[in-house]
Amino acid sequence: MSGVAIYYDASRCTACKGCQVACKTWNELPSPLEKNSQEWSGSLQNPPDLNGNTRLVMTFREADNDTKWGIDWAFGRRSCMHCGEPACVIACPTGCLQKDEDTGFVVLDTDKCIGCQYCRSACPFDVPRHTGVGLDGMGITINKCTGCVDRVRHDRSPACVTACQPEALDFGPRDEMIAKAEARVATLHERGFDKARVYGKDEVGGCHTIHVLKYGLEMYELPENPQVPEFTRAEDGVMKVLTGVGAAGVVAGLGLSFLTGVGYHRDEQRYDEKTGDIIDVDTGEVVRHIDKEAGER
Ligand code: SF4
Ligand code: SF4
Ligand code: SF4
Numbered sequence: 340m341s342g343v344a345i346y347y348d349a350s351r352c353t354a355c356k357g358c359q360v361a362c363k364t365w366n367e368l369p370s371p372l373e374k375n376s377q378e379w380s381g382s383l384q385n386p387p388d389l390n391g392n393t394r395l396v397m398t399f400r401e402a403d404n405d406t407k408w409g410i411d412w413a414f415g416r417r418s419c420m421h422c423g424e425p426a427c428v429i430a431c432p433t434g435c436l437q438k439d440e441d442t443g444f445v446v447l448d449t450d451k452c453i454g455c456q457y458c459r460s461a462c463p464f465d466v467p468r469h470t471g472v473g474l475d476g477m478g479i480t481i482n483k484c485t486g487c488v489d490r491v492r493h494d495r496s497p498a499c500v501t502a503c504q505p506e507a508l509d510f511g512p513r514d515e516m517i518a519k520a521e522a523r524v525a526t527l528h529e530r531g532f533d534k535a536r537v538y539g540k541d542e543v544g545g546c547h548t549i550h551v552l553k554y555g556l557e558m559y560e561l562p563e564n565p566q567v568p569e570f571t572r573a574e575d576g577v578m579k580v581l582t583g584v585g586a587a588g589v590v591a592g593l594g595l596s597f598l599t600g601v602g603y604h605r606d607e608q609r610y611d612e613k614t615g616d617i618i619d620v621d622t623g624e625v626v627r628h629i630d631k632e633a634g635e636r
Contacts, residue, residue: 342443342547344513345486345497347416348523350535351507354383354397354414358499358508362395362413365487365498377419391470394418394484395499400558414559417464419484421445423544427458427467427483428568435481443513443547444486454479463565470507487545516549523551542558543567 366556369392384399398415406552425445428436435451436458455494458467458468458481467483487497496510509516520537527535539546543565552559 344516346509348551352414357502361498361502410559415559421547424575426461430457430461449480452480462570
């Protein structure tokens with residue numbers, strides 16, 4: 340498999356979140372208060388997970404180890420893996436999500452998104468997130484990492500990669516990134532990190548994000564054997580035909596039963612940056628209002 344890849348070495352990462360900020364900046368994504376404003380999460384991970392305005396989150400876990408401090412931090416990267424066989428692309432009925440053949444990245448055309456969120460249900464990493472529901476119940480679009488393909492097509496590295504000072508991130512031909520990751524894991528094994536491993540080389544058809552994991556897989560919120568769900572393949576033909584006749588309303592209706600059938604879950608609340616309201620996604624009701632000048636009410 341050719342193409343390019345983003346390389347992430349968890350053993351070099353200091354969790355400075357420079358990459359997270361660079362992603363927001365380049366992609367012009369806001370940082371509303373959302374869930375961390377409501378209660379202390381007990382973690383330095385902020386926001387707690389991906390959301391409609393956040394394509395990349397650095398994850399924080401503690402590992403018990405026989406070190407000077409008794410624990411080690413296990414920092415991780417949570418974003419799109421750019422799967423070789425992307426379930427989101429298979430599931431998407433409108434062509435909003437597509438595999439870019441030159442790079443291998445999975446790209447996004449939000450103008451085509453009808454907000455059905457089949458992609459999120461299908462993704463084995465639970466990556467795509469919707470941007471919320473307007474008070475009129477309309478206006479949902481999906482957001483996720485595009486590999487900064489708009490930069491890459493102009494011979495630039497993804498924004499996150501350019502921000503990383505300790506060289507935990509790199510970008511280049513996929514084969515080279517895999518070789519680099521395997522060499523780093525060999526070094527970590529020599530240093531006693533027996534569980535160190537490469538992740539993304541073979542998973543889901545071979546990903547275009549390659550991780551070096553310093554500790555065991557369980558420290559990084561990544562699945563052991565991610566797969567394209569069978570229900571995604573089964574629905575594929577049906578969905579493409581429906582879209583072909585432009586039946587967006589029918590698609591939405593079928594989506595409801597489909598999502599119910601697979602145990603679909605969604606965020607419960609969203610923050611409307613313009614009004615300062617926190618809104619129940621299911622009912623559209625304003626749950627709380629945050630006045631930035633006078634404080635929350
Ligand atoms: S910029 Fe580099 S060191 Fe900082 S959080 Fe991102 S990957 Fe880790
Ligand atoms: S990680 Fe999820 S969103 Fe990203 S390419 Fe794979 S299936 Fe699609
Ligand atoms: S490649 Fe671009 S969109 Fe993806 S996480 Fe990095 S900065 Fe964000």
